[in-house]
Amino acid sequence: MRAIVTPRHGGLDVLEYHDDWPAPEPAAGEVLLRVGACGLNNTDVNTRTGWYSKGVDTATGAGAADGFGDVGEDDAAWGGEPMRWPRIQGADVCGVVVGGAAGPLLGRRVLVDPWVRDPAAPDDLARATYLGSERDGGYAEFVAVPAANVHPVDSPLSDAELATFPTSYVTAANMLRRAGLSAGETILVTGASGGVGGALIQVARMLGATPYAIAGADKAEHVRACGAEDVISRDDPDFAAALARAGAADVDVVADIVGGDRFPELLRLLRRGGRFTCAGAIAGPIVPLDLRTMYLHDLTLVGATVPPLGAFAEMVSFIETGRLRPFLAATFPLERFRDAQEAFMAKQHVGNIVIDVAEGA
Secondary structure, three states, rough: EEEEEEEOOOOOOHHHEEOOOOOOOOOEEEEEEEOOOEEOOHHHHHHHHOOOOOOOOOOOOOOOOOOOOOOOOOOOOOOOOOOOEEEOOOOEEEEEEEEEEEEOOOOOEEOOOEOOOOOOOOOOOHHOOEEEOOOOOOOOOOEEEEEEHHOOOOOOOOOOOOOHHHHHHHHHHHHHHHOOOOOOOOEEEEEOEEEEHHHHHHHHHHHHOEEEEOOOHHHHHHHHHHOEEEEOOOOOOOHHHHHHHHHOOOEEEEEEOOOOOHHHHHHOOOOEEEEEOOOOOOOOOOOOOOOHHHHHHOOEEEEOOOOOOOOOHHHHHHHHHOOOOOEEEEEEEEHEEEEEHHHHHHHHOOOEEEEEHHHHH
């Protein structure tokens, strides 16, 4: 089969295109999918470069093209374990079931829940693994996944549009669930022009909250189209003053996927009793924290990675009823994967970039 194979940590040059890679053999309880499309996300880059290793303390972009030189091989996967190579990455899969333990799923178009649970303890978050990290993913013509992870989807959307949803929207919903966002509250979303950021805005609106956003000034119109009440330029020197001009003196929740040097400023935008939820740190993982800001203002800080059971099925129901909209920035064929990842890393797009695996098949 055609596949993009990552043989080791490194820069873009380590990515290999193959047209004769062995197709997977589904194990007991697994189905075989013909992949239609697979969306890109930050985990692809973080895993390839080794950014998850505690030996790396800089922004993701610092080593995105060439890799990092200080990767600890014993903790370079997202869960703090070693990576096993070679690996086919790609978590956000839309495809058709063509074999394995398919049963009534045979021939159905499905979305794949990228979080693979231990059948003996599906609620144990510590045992969850991630598609394209601990097992091969969707940057290939075929992928084998547990039957429990495939969800038939009835939608007029294209495969590429459907592939924008899995990681972005489940991550966003998990962040807001852990933050306890409720109707009538206000939320500030960082990195709002990306896939997770756009999803955060949509989910916040679904919950009856009012989302404000931080994004590049040139992307403000598109971010408003996602549903943002107003957009603050990420280059604004004073977020507090900009938020006040937008109509909010402070917010109940900050949903952050950026991190970096402006983390303390974001904390100060929370009203007393506010909540900070985080699922990324593309601008840098090491941030200054004045504990007085946290405890004197009764703040809650929560991380969000592995979603609860049922989150993916809920997302599929929202897609089928039209409550969620895709924001597809661009598609690339599998053969141009490096170009796609370069475009993704440049962060000039709004929404999600997707590999159209079926193109060229």
